[in-house]
Amino acid sequence: MAGSKSLTASLEDYLEAIFHVAAEKGAARAKDISKRMKVNSSSVTGALRALAERGLVNYAPYDLVTLTPEGMGVAEDVIRRHEVLRDFFVKVLAVDEAEGEEGACKMEHAVSRNILERLVQYIDFLESCPRAGSKWIQGFGHYCNVGENAEDCERCITLCLDELKKRRESAEGEINVSLIDLKPGQKAKIVAIKSRGSTNKRVTDMGVEPGAMIEVERAALSGDPVDVKVKGYHLSLRKDEALGIIVEPQ
Amino acid sequence: MAGSKSLTASLEDYLEAIFHVAAEKGAARAKDISKRMKVNSSSVTGALRALAERGLVNYAPYDLVTLTPEGMGVAEDVIRRHEVLRDFFVKVLAVDEAEGEEGACKMEHAVSRNILERLVQYIDFLESCPRAGSKWIQGFGHYCNVGENAEDCERCITLCLDELKKRRESAEGEINVSLIDLKPGQKAKIVAIKSRGSTNKRVTDMGVEPGAMIEVERAALSGDPVDVKVKGYHLSLRKDEALGIIVEPQ
DNA sequence: GAATATTTTTGGGCTATCCTAAAATTTTAC
DNA sequence: GTAAAATTTTAGGATAGCCCAAAAATATTC
Numbered sequence: 001m002a003g004s005k006s007l008t009a010s011l012e013d014y015l016e017a018i019f020h021v022a023a024e025k026g027a028a029r030a031k032d033i034s035k036r037m038k039v040n041s042s043s044v045t046g047a048l049r050a051l052a053e054r055g056l057v058n059y060a061p062y063d064l065v066t067l068t069p070e071g072m073g074v075a076e077d078v079i080r081r082h083e084v085l086r087d088f089f090v091k092v093l094a095v096d097e098a099e100g101e102e103g104a105c106k107m108e109h110a111v112s113r114n115i116l117e118r119l120v121q122y123i124d125f126l127e128s129c130p131r132a133g134s135k136w137i138q139g140f141g142h143y144c145n146v147g148e149n150a151e152d153c154e155r156c157i158t159l160c161l162d163e164l165k166k167r168r169e170s171a172e173g174e175i176n177v178s179l180i181d182l183k184p185g186q187k188a189k190i191v192a193i194k195s196r197g198s199t200n201k202r203v204t205d206m207g208v209e210p211g212a213m214i215e216v217e218r219a220a221l222s223g224d225p226v227d228v229k230v231k232g233y234h235l236s237l238r239k240d241e242a243l244g245i246i247v248e249p250q
Numbered sequence: 251m252a253g254s255k256s257l258t259a260s261l262e263d264y265l266e267a268i269f270h271v272a273a274e275k276g277a278a279r280a281k282d283i284s285k286r287m288k289v290n291s292s293s294v295t296g297a298l299r300a301l302a303e304r305g306l307v308n309y310a311p312y313d314l315v316t317l318t319p320e321g322m323g324v325a326e327d328v329i330r331r332h333e334v335l336r337d338f339f340v341k342v343l344a345v346d347e348a349e350g351e352e353g354a355c356k357m358e359h360a361v362s363r364n365i366l367e368r369l370v371q372y373i374d375f376l377e378s379c380p381r382a383g384s385k386w387i388q389g390f391g392h393y394c395n396v397g398e399n400a401e402d403c404e405r406c407i408t409l410c411l412d413e414l415k416k417r418r419e420s421a422e423g424e425i426n427v428s429l430i431d432l433k434p435g436q437k438a439k440i441v442a443i444k445s446r447g448s449t450n451k452r453v454t455d456m457g458v459e460p461g462a463m464i465e466v467e468r469a470a471l472s473g474d475p476v477d478v479k480v481k482g483y484h485l486s487l488r489k490d491e492a493l494g495i496i497v498e499p500q
Numbered sequence: 501g502a503a504t505a506t507t508t509t510t511g512g513g514c515t516a517t518c519c520t521a522a523a524a525t526t527t528t529a530c
Numbered sequence: 531g532t533a534a535a536a537t538t539t540t541a542g543g544a545t546a547g548c549c550c551a552a553a554a555a556t557a558t559t560c
Contacts, residue, residue, distance in 0.1 A: 010517065030538060043518055045539055050516090062525055062538060093368040103365045110356040118343040161411065260547065280508060290549055295509055297547090312508060312555065 009109035012078045013037065014047040015056060018065060019075040028065040081108040081116055084232040088119050120232045124213040127250065128189055179245040180223050182216045188247035190214055195244035203241055207231040214247060259359035262328045264297040265306060268315055269325040278315040331358040331366055334482040338369050342376065370482045374463040377500060378439055429495040430473050432466045438497035440464055445494035453491055457481040464497060
């Protein structure tokens with residue numbers, strides 16, 4: 001079988017590099033890959049052969065490299081692991097960008113499915129639980145540098161309570177909106193999905209379901225497509241799909 | 251140089267195994283190591299030679315294996331990485347023991363110094379910040395399984411505020427005590443270290459300093475020695491050292 | 501103390517990764 | 531349209547890690 005052998009860490013790195021090079025330059029040449037990965041180009045040839053054997057890349061000598069649909073799937077999976085780890089390091093552990101990136105590179109090959117899913121859930125929980133929230137996360141950054149809690153604990157918790165009340169009040173006023181009304185960078189909690197049949201299935205298959213956090217990354221002026229991130233996955237939604245997703249902005 | 255070459259992941263595993271086998275059985279034979287690691291004993295021979303070359307184990311053919319002081323240091327470092335990761339997975343991410351153990355095994359070789367320190371700080375912060383605390387952490391476990399926050403958010407925060415008040419009141423009553431008064435399993439925040447000169451230095455060198463969280467693991471009836479965990483390190487303190495460490499029980 | 505059992509080492513093989521250097525091919529420049 | 535430059539591939543060598551089978555060393559048993 002073509003795809004039966006499991007991937008080594010280095011082959012995953014190659015796949016990731018091919019994805020990124022192809023995304024940037026349109027097509028991947030061996031030289032770009034070797035430059036990006038800082039290896040000799042003969043190593044790239046060897047890796048490409050191994051990936052082609054597994055059915056993950058289209059490769060012919062002296063030709064450009066592309067990912068097969070299977071290879072694209074695996075690459076996306078590796079990249080998701082990378083991004084989830086990096087987000088966790090940077091957003092939660094308050095590690096700086098470069099360090100987070102580097103750490104994610106090394107750990108993406110070692111993290112298990114279950115732990116990754118838990119990390120995603122943890123980040124979502126942190127962002128949606130009023131007792132934590134972004135203010136509290138920032139507090140950890142301060143704690144790291146100074147070794148003491150940022151401000152008076154009582155005041156901190158009181159503020160937290162106030163914010164909850166505010167949130168409650170606006171919730172009573174039914175401010176649930178469609179995903180299409182969010183601006184890039186905004187986060188929200190999915191409340192319901194109002195769409196029929198196949199669209200509904202397509203959307204929920206990708207992890208978009210009530211309770212999950214969703215973040216808008218980019219949106220065309222026309223509102224089609226909308227790029228979002230849910231559970232660490234990047235998705236591109238059509239306007240009609242986005243319209244049916246009812247959210248509660250955070 | 252003996253110790254100049256860096257260690258591969260598998261050599262770290264061998265070092266870890268040697269440490270544990272030696273701790274359990276008093277001495278490490280090649281067979282015990284191969285059994286524990288589920289590898290062929292000829293692989294063990296090869297690994298032992300590599301470790302001896304780096305000055306990390308005392309090894310002579312057909313003889314028992316012991317760690318050199320250097321090797322002991324490296325083994326303890328690897329084990330700390332393992333334990334910090336496992337604690338994080340189990341305590342914070344609410345992953346079950348087995349999964350946490352397995353995940354730590356794989357990731358201990360990939361985690362960087364800085365990220366590890368941040369994880370330690372994060373766990374400490376979680377345990378010492380009133381806005382988080384153990385109740386809140388349990389809340390995440392519930393969120394994972396049910397997808398919804400455990401209880402009414404307002405009530406949760408109010409309880410949190412109450413607990414803080416209680417903590418404040420008892421703090422006014424000056425309940426700071428010596429480390430020696432804690433029972434095994436208890437956690438506390440270090441408030442001050444009252445000891446002179448060399449003892450003070452020995453203790454602070456090991457990471458025991460005001461602001462850090464400390465946990466008592468075991469204590470002899472006589473109170474000497476006291477085994478504690480600080481910043482992911484296991485330490486054994488003499489009675490006079492423990493006496494001088496003033497803590498605030500959590 | 502000799503025969504047997506166990507443990508450890510040696511020797512040979514396999515895979516994966518990387519490198520350098522040389523050959524093959526494609527691209528570019530005139 | 532061909533020669534030079536750049537790129538890619540092949541070939542050969544190195545290291546690391548793992549395995550197995552068989553030999554060597556050590557322990558155990560009678």
